[in-house]
Amino acid sequence: xxxxxxxKSRRDxxxxxxxxxxxxxxxxxxxGATLAKGHWHYPLFLNPQYTPxxxxxxxxxxxxxxxxxxxxxxxxxxxxxxxxxxxxxxFFFAARPMTVxxxxxxxxFALNFTGWIGAITMIRxxxxxxxxxxxxxxxxxxxxxxxxxxxxxxLVTISSQPALLVxxxxxxxxxxxxxxxxxxxxxxxxxxxxAAIVCTALAGFILERRCAT
Amino acid sequence: MTEHAIVAExxxxxxxxxxxxxxxxxxxxxxxxxxxxxxxxxxxxxxxKIVSTLLHADDGTCHVLGHDVRRDPYAIRxxxxxxxxxxxxxxxxxxxxYLGIFTELYGIARGDRAKxxxxxxxxxxxxxxxxxxxxxxxxxxxxxxxxxxxxxHNPDILILDEPAAGLDPHARVELKELLRLLRERxxxxxxxxxxxxxxxxxxxxxxxxxxxxVIFSGDIAGFRRQMRATTRWRLTAVSRPIALPSGIRGEVxxxxxxxxxxxxxxxxxxRARWIAELVxxxxxxxxxxxxxxxxxxxFAKAIEEEEEEVAS
Numbered sequence: 253x254x255x256x257x258x259x260k261s262r263r264d265x266x267x268x269x270x271x272x273x274x275x276x277x278x279x280x281x282x283x284g285a286t287l288a289k290g291h292w293h294y295p296l297f298l299n300p301q302y303t304p305x306x307x308x309x310x311x312x313x314x315x316x317x318x319x320x321x322x323x324x325x326x327x328x329x330x331x332x333x334x335x336x337x338x339x340x341x342x343f344f345f346a347a348r349p350m351t352v353x354x355x356x357x358x359x360x361f362a363l364n365f366t367g368w369i370g371a372i373t374m375i376r377x378x379x380x381x382x383x384x385x386x387x388x389x390x391x392x393x394x395x396x397x398x399x400x401x402x403x404x405x406x407l408v409t410i411s412s413q414p415a416l417l418v419x420x421x422x423x424x425x426x427x428x429x430x431x432x433x434x435x436x437x438x439x440x441x442x443x444x445x446x447a448a449i450v451c452t453a454l455a456g457f458i459l460e461r462r463c464a465t
Numbered sequence: 466m467t468e469h470a471i472v473a474e475x476x477x478x479x480x481x482x483x484x485x486x487x488x489x490x491x492x493x494x495x496x497x498x499x500x501x502x503x504x505x506x507x508x509x510x511x512x513x514k515i516v517s518t519l520l521h522a523d524d525g526t527c528h529v530l531g532h533d534v535r536r537d538p539y540a541i542r543x544x545x546x547x548x549x550x551x552x553x554x555x556x557x558x559x560x561x562x563y564l565g566i567f568t569e570l571y572g573i574a575r576g577d578r579a580k581x582x583x584x585x586x587x588x589x590x591x592x593x594x595x596x597x598x599x600x601x602x603x604x605x606x607x608x609x610x611x612x613x614x615x616x617x618h619n620p621d622i623l624i625l626d627e628p629a630a631g632l633d634p635h636a637r638v639e640l641k642e643l644l645r646l647l648r649e650r651x652x653x654x655x656x657x658x659x660x661x662x663x664x665x666x667x668x669x670x671x672x673x674x675x676x677x678x679v680i681f682s683g684d685i686a687g688f689r690r691q692m693r694a695t696t697r698w699r700l701t702a703v704s705r706p707i708a709l710p711s712g713i714r715g716e717v718x719x720x721x722x723x724x725x726x727x728x729x730x731x732x733x734x735x736r737a738r739w740i741a742e743l744v745x746x747x748x749x750x751x752x753x754x755x756x757x758x759x760x761x762x763x764f765a766k767a768i769e770e771e772e773e774e775v776a777s
């Protein structure tokens with residue numbers, strides 16, 4: 253199933269777009285802010301009065317938001333046509349609905365988490381430093397991407413209308429501050445993974461019910 | 466004793482206030498091609514979905530290859546190939562890639578996957594389409610691709626919902642050949658269709674459904690026998706119109722310039738009397754023969770009779 257989502261996404265070029273959006277964000281933000289001051293300067297900055305570490309931290313926080321928020325899109329989009337036309341039922345003879353749903357979640361998670369890794373690499377190159385506690389931040393992003401991926405998949409099983417993406421973004425409005433504000437990895441892991449499991453189970457159930465009508 | 470691949474008993478399915486199936490019972494023998502006939506909205510697709518484990522009946526039981534569709538759906542799914550009436554294909558993949566994905570999903574050994582894909586392509590005569598993107602296919606080609614997908618894992622039962630829809634006459638002939646070939650290989654085929662002439666040619670058995678209730682289940686000869694309480698006769702003259710003689714019970718159901726189709730229980734004596742009367746009137750009778758009705762006519766008649774019964 254992962255092979256199918258990968259092949260389909262690669263063919264319509266959405267794979268490239270989904271990975272590059274978070275990865276290229278620091279380049280656009282840091283490059284734009286630096287050039288707006290009228291001259292090229294290395295390391296690049298968002299605010300010239302900040303230290304490189306502060307700039308890297310700010311940029312990483314924004315990249316976190318972008319990565320987590322944008323994970324809803326591939327999760328919603330990848331199997332949207334198959335679910336809308338119920339063609340996804342053809343997979344149910346070879347794989348369980350839960351497997352189909354889990355594959356989409358893993359796929360969307362992998363895309364945007366790769367994008368996050370690209371973003372952090374870009375930040376390191378452009379600011380010359382990494383934000384502090386980058387490992388914990390990466391864990392938060394991983395959990396955030398997992399939850400939004402499960403949420404996007406749940407939404408598409410409820411309805412394939414693109415307007416439902418708005419609901420996903422609104423949920424991210426609650427999720428992102430919670431992730432950003434979490435102080436312990438246990439809290440992030442427990443809450444996030446729990447939410448992802450609930451969304452996955454619901455999505456699998458709804459998908460099978462929906463295709464049965 | 467006949468072994469059955471599918472046994473449905475007393476199926477009931479409601480969608481809100483609409484009852485799609487009521488007390489639907491039938492059986493499909495192993496290694497046969499069984500046609501499933503009914504008008505639009507009769508409950509064909511609902512029944513096929515229940516048999517395919519995609520939908521649960523509200524009441525009744527259905528066993529496929531000995532497994533209960535409700536209790537053991539995943540044991541059934543891997544052993545059936547299902548072709549729905551409408552489906553979409555991923556436009557950006559080639560046919561070979563698409564079938565390859567299903568060989569992976571069905572857990573076919575890596576070394577056998579290419580062979581399986583080639584076999585399915587060959588069986589459905591889609592080899593020339595194998596490297597083409599699925600978006601560039603015609604309706605008939607899409608139908609063949611759907612068949613290839615349904616066959617990729619070598620299922621025991623093939624369940625096809627309107628497989629002839631959208632196929633041109635040549636493709637229909639090919640489909641019939643394919644289904645015969647599958648029967649020869651011991652597969653069970655359960656297909657719904659409106660093209661009754663096609664079913665007549667290939668089906669061993671028939672299940673006729675009307676408004677959610679099975680009104681006939683058995684072989685085609687049995688269906689004909691059940692329908693043939695009255696027989697249609699055609700009387701043809703060389704040049705003059707023919708009139709219905711007096712005293713004969715029946716109904717004229719069609720007339721031509723020099724012929725008449727008559728439906729009724731015409732005994733040999735009555736036939737002789739009729740001919741003698743016409744000859745006496747100077748009508749040059751050249752033929753009196755029973756008209757073999759098509760399955761389509763028998764089906765329409767069965768439905769009409771059922772509706773008349775219900776109305777009365």
